[in-house]
């Protein structure tokens with residue numbers, strides 16, 4: 098028997114992928130998914146950060162087209178970026194295996210929304226598997242690869258914050274598989290999704306899903322725990338809260354959320370006198386079960402928001418509708434004292450700039466005392482939103498609009514915004530400020546294409562942001578150290594705001610927390626700390 | 629089905645105080661002592677001095693990774709200002725280990741308060757001293773080992 102070990106859900110996914118014979122893991126950082134690939138690399142897997150989730154998913158699809166196993170990891174909103182790949186890869190299918198490990202964040206510990214990945218699974222028409230704890234994270238990762246290989250279909254492994262970041266005991270399997278050699282087999286009708294091919298592949302996809310549904314009814318990763326006449330259908334970590342809240346109840350614990358084993362669900366519910374569905378995020382299971390004629394109650398609306406806990410499940414089961422006490426709010430995070438981002442936002446504040454913002458540590462500048470960011474929606478939106486404001490605002494206001502974006506976010510989805518800016522420039526021009534702190538600070542200091550180091554911190558070709566924007570046709574491109582040259586930065590910003598031309602200002606200074614490590618990597622690479 | 633009793637420990641403080649580190653040590657010590665263990669914490673933005681809390685639950689079988697309200701048996705809070713957040717967390721008769729416990733104790737290094745708190749906690753858990761020592765040693769680079777072992781001992785004496 099393999100040795101029992103303590104590991105987090107994310108570590109368990111990484112080990113599950115390695116033991117399954119995964120040839121390459123790709124992804125883009127995002128809480129709570131980030132540590133999967135970092136661990137995959139640490140235990141000997143072949144892992145990379147891609148510029149964004151769409152590219153990561155495409156690389157993984159290519160790996161799976163070559164007949165081997167691929168893993169791609171992202172947070173829930175990352176799947177929006179990669180959705181274009183997923184929806185048509187569902188048609189083409191894969192010859193090896195392709196697993197999307199997607200981590201939802203109910204309760205918004207570190208995200209901009211609470212979207213539910215199960216809905217994207219059903220929309221794309223791919224299986225969705227949902228572990229509850231670290232052991233299942235290991236087992237279900239392996240199962241996801243097995244199903245993907247058996248039905249030649251991408252599979253979503255849906256994780257949530259508490260599954261990713263809970264450490265528990267895991268017994269890995271002794272059965273470990275080494276990646277087989279990759280090999281190209283031509284399949285033009287299967288992989289070139291022109292309408293004539295895709296029509297056929299869509300029928301194939303629906304047929305596969307029917308087969309998988311039948312498999313799920315009898316052999317799926319679902320369990321009945323017999324008990325009282327109260328029947329609870331549950332999945333994910335919500336199942337563990339519910340077991341603790343109602344130890345005597347009968348449970349149907351679903352490990353697969355799409356396609357659902359509806360016959361199993363209805364037969365489980367049939368003889369129960371009280372019925373509940375306990376699920377985190379959207380009322381996804383409730384809707385499906387009710388649509389199939391199952392008599393299950395809607396849970397009160399507040400419970401689709403925020404994380405579930407044992408206490409909240411107790412309230413649902415007791416039909417307690419009294420207002421919930423808000424959980425105690427701790428001290429919110431703030432920019433580290435001396436953070437280079439702070440200097441730039443002081444200038445924006447001083448001149449009352451209208452700041453179309455983006456996502457990263459610097460979003461904290463939206464909070465007091467700075468209160469110097471006016472929008473933040475999704476990665477890369479700063480540039481498009483800033484341009485939209487510029488196009489329609491009266492000139493005096495338009496001239497105050499600045500787009501501000503971090504370096505990792507710029508590589509993720511800023512390039513197309515710059516292309517839009519030079520293609521459709523507003524009459525008042527525009528100013529984009531790239532906050533280049535030489536790392537992806539927000540998610541714990543990951544590398545990206547503009548750091549010049551790969552996931553494992555080994556050197557590679559560096560994308561130079563100032564060269565890229567120059568090549569795209571931006572006439573004014575200037576680089577400043579926002580700490581030592583803040584006066585020069587201020588002068589350049591004011592000049593650019595007055596000018597009808599397009600300007601990109603790069604504020605470059607390492608994140609305080611990353612600076613030491615960056616220096617060490619550069620020394621190890623023999624570069625001696627140049628830019 | 630009967631529920632098996634589970635013991636609940638919460639370690640709380642601010643980012644940078646070593647909450648995650650001490651909860652890792654605690655979880656591995658409990659695992660080695662033969663318990664089922666779960667440890668849950670919210671990562672993400674903790675580098676910037678925000679509140680951090682880690683729940684460690686152990687027993688024969690642990691289900692939910694998070695401690696229900698009012699069921700914490702041992703509450704370790706590293707900073708006075710965070711205490712208010714957890715007023716309702718403790719079970720009646722539960723044990724609070726707060727920073728005031730160390731007012732009279734001079735720690736060899738302020739940064740080892742997290743380990744001193746584990747020392748105090750160890751008084752209540754029946755885990756051999758060697759297990760604690762081994763896990764503290766393996767969790768720190770050599771130059772920090774002595775300081776942390778000393779802090780652990782001082783913590784234990786503070787409650788004895």
Ligand SMILES: Cc1ncc(C[n+]2csc(CCOP(=O)(O)OP(=O)(O)O)c2C)c(N)n1
Pocket residue numbers: 125126127128150172174175176178208209456457458459476502503504505506507534536537538539540608
């Ligand atoms: C589509 C998507 N992927 C990932 C994330 C998680 N995320 C938010 S911002 C960010 C990058 C932040 O890096 P950077 O722009 O360099 O700013 P910094 O934190 O370094 O200031 C990441 C990975 C997200 N919110 N959306």
Ligand code: SF4
Pocket residue numbers: 431432433435436437438458459534538539608609610611675676
């Ligand atoms: S982690 Fe780095 S980028 Fe983030 S606030 Fe601190 S210094 Fe600034």
